[in-house]
Amino acid sequence: MSDLLLQPEHAREPLQDSFSDVSNPIALDGIEFIEYATLKPQALGQVLEMMGFRPVARHRSREVTLYRQGTLSIVVNAHPPDALGASHGADHPSISAIALRVRSARAAREYVLERGGWEVPSHPDAMELNIPAIHGVGGSRIYLIDRYQDFSIYDVDFIPIPGAAAQPPVLAGLNFFGIVQYIGIGRSYDWIEFYQTLLGATLIPDEQRFGIMPSGKLMRTPALHTGQSFMIQLVEPAVDAPDPREQLQRIGLGVPDVLAAVQALRARGVEFVESPATHSGKRGAISKTYLGSVVFELVHSAAEPT
Structure with missing residues (x-):
């Protein structure tokens, strides 16, 4: 687990060379979640439920809902400042972020910034994780996540919906x-x-x-x-x-x-x-x-x- 989220700069462990690989330089490990921003979360939720996703958790302090089937996760962000910014004034949902699993968020962040990635300033509220991100296409974000195995980002930022299965069954092998x-x-x-x-x-x-x-x-x-x-x-x-x-x-x-x-x-x-x-x-x-x-x-x- 990266200490980027927990420690100030002077207290962090040195970067490890093992995180660097020619064929996989940021130790990429797949997609953690895809995020939609919308001012109409209920309507988008109905579409996601048709696709087999189920709401399983809600953010502690923002209007954000986690939908899941199996280990596929889609985040619906209806927090007004985020939804308004991502939609560029339109009234339809937009894919506002992709979260990528990496072995070390701190090492991956350093790598992409050294090679020209533009960091997105983060302003987490109390009890929220400070997840590093860079700018993607059209104002979207690319998050770098290393908490996805025994202890995940959802354990900190989200509260389970009572009675909801943590991993609803996957439909048709999606x-x-x-x-x-x-x-x-x-x-x-x-x-x-x-x-x-x-x-x-x-x-x-x-x-x-x-x-x-x-x-x-x-x-x-x-x-x-x-x-x-x-x-x-x-x-x-x-x-x-x-x-x-x-x-x-x-x-x-x-x-x-x-x-x-x-x-x-x-x-x-x-x-x-x-x-x-x-x-x-x-x-x-x-x-x-x-x-x-x-x-x-x-x-x-x-x-x-x-």
Whole structure:
């Protein structure tokens, strides 16, 4: 566990070389949670529950709810200053943060800052953890989490909802496959360099595709043996796109059997896009857009949920 959260600078242990690896420089170990910011948390909660997530805990001091299925965690942040800032004045939810598991948050923070990452100033309230973060696309945050095994961040910052299961069962083998990021025209290689330099992600050849939404550039993050790598899909908009802003656009969920997952989710009320150009198949499926911005993409993946 990193002492970044507990000790002042002069009292911390020296950084260890063992945290540095050419193929995995920040000892990345998968996704801890994905955060939505919204001023309509109940409406977003209904969408998440259709997808199989359940509310399991609430933040001690902020209007923030933790949704989970298995070990997949989605945080719904309705704390007004956060929700207003992340939405840029829009009334729909936005993916405002990704929390990455790392072996040492302190070592990872030092590494990314030395290589050009921009730190997000933190102002934790009393009894809250000071979790390091850097700026991501469109004002989003990339958190660095090292409390995720025997003792987690949720043990400190959240209060369990009475009667809620800590880990509701996983629906159809869902696991975090990746994130889709919309970027500015001509900005692909800027973001490729960003993720290569800070996370050690590698570019996947154009001929290697996943799912049914094949546009853009694909990158794969490294992972420790205890976690899973995940994909980052960088998509440039069309020249005449109505919304050319850079943003995290949708979550990719891996499933061992796409058609079985579609059937299970449809039974819960989830609707999928079915058109001649885009339709559910063995390789993938994409949900309709809920609340103006919330989309889930299913991708065939042999990986089992962690």
